[in-house]
Amino acid sequence: MRFHIMTLFPDIFTSYMGESIMKRAIEKGIVELYTYNIRDFSLNKHKKVDDYPFGGGAGMVMTPQPVYDTYRYIVEKFKIENPQVIYLTPKGRVFEQKIAGELSLAEDVILLCGHYEGIDQRIIDLIVTDEVSIGDYVLTGGELPALIMVDAISRLIPGVLGHEESYEDESFTGDLLEYPHYTRPREFEGLEVPEVLLSGNHKNIAGWRQDESVKLTRQRRLDLYEKYEKQVNASKSNKKRKNK
Numbered sequence: 001m002r003f004h005i006m007t008l009f010p011d012i013f014t015s016y017m018g019e020s021i022m023k024r025a026i027e028k029g030i031v032e033l034y035t036y037n038i039r040d041f042s043l044n045k046h047k048k049v050d051d052y053p054f055g056g057g058a059g060m061v062m063t064p065q066p067v068y069d070t071y072r073y074i075v076e077k078f079k080i081e082n083p084q085v086i087y088l089t090p091k092g093r094v095f096e097q098k099i100a101g102e103l104s105l106a107e108d109v110i111l112l113c114g115h116y117e118g119i120d121q122r123i124i125d126l127i128v129t130d131e132v133s134i135g136d137y138v139l140t141g142g143e144l145p146a147l148i149m150v151d152a153i154s155r156l157i158p159g160v161l162g163h164e165e166s167y168e169d170e171s172f173t174g175d176l177l178e179y180p181h182y183t184r185p186r187e188f189e190g191l192e193v194p195e196v197l198l199s200g201n202h203k204n205i206a207g208w209r210q211d212e213s214v215k216l217t218r219q220r221r222l223d224l225y226e227k228y229e230k231q232v233n234a235s236k237s238n239k240k241r242k243n244k
């Protein structure tokens with residue numbers, strides 16, 4: 001899968017993508033990451049990429065020409081047929097695991113990082129196919145949100161994580177938060193590992209983990225818990241119907 005990042009600060013991506021799992025995913029050729037400095041595409045003699053907003057107001061707005069030309073360059077170079085262009089903005093729909101899952105199936109994803117007060121609306125009208133926010137707070141630019149998306153999407157691509165099963169149990173996959181984990185030693189600062197995890201009884205361990213997940217979700221995220229309860233009830237009534 002290829003990520004194309006349109007940004008004014010391409011260096012931000014180098015460090016994060018050069019470590020750990022993301023580094024390995026790139027080395028294995030499963031993930032490709034290309035960054036494009038929007039400033040390089042500016043036709044202005046001073047390589048300017050922003051200007052005052054029409055109508056007045058505080059802050060600067062990114063001008064459309066450099067962004068549009070960066071986009072054209074990517075699409076032509078990689079011959080992308082139906083480009084999926086995501087603009088990172090607090091105005092977008094909120095990013096969640098389901099969106100990461102959908103995007104992990106794409107061949108090319110173009111992420112557009114804004115800065116200053118935002119981007120000329122005509123860019124959004126012309127090339128953006130989806131606007132995404134990573135949460136209800138305002139950052140100084142779209143680079144951190146883009147990295148978060150790249151990370152969350154990449155780890156769902158087969159082969160990126162070491163063990164295929166390591167994302168099956170985790171938080172959100174089944175609308176529940178993940179159960180607690182323990183490793184050695186058996187006792188630490190007076191706190192013991194729950195007995196059941198030492199029992200070797202896989203059925204009991206799975207049951208304990210499920211119960212812990214449900215308990216934690218109900219305590220912390222009633223919204224997710226209610227979704228989960230609905231699913232459980234729906235599958236129960238489905239089973240009943242089949243047995244009739």
Ligand code: ADE
Pocket residue numbers: 088089090132133134135136137138139140141142145
């Ligand atoms: N740019 C600035 N804040 C943002 C946010 N919360 N999500 C996505 N892009 C942003």
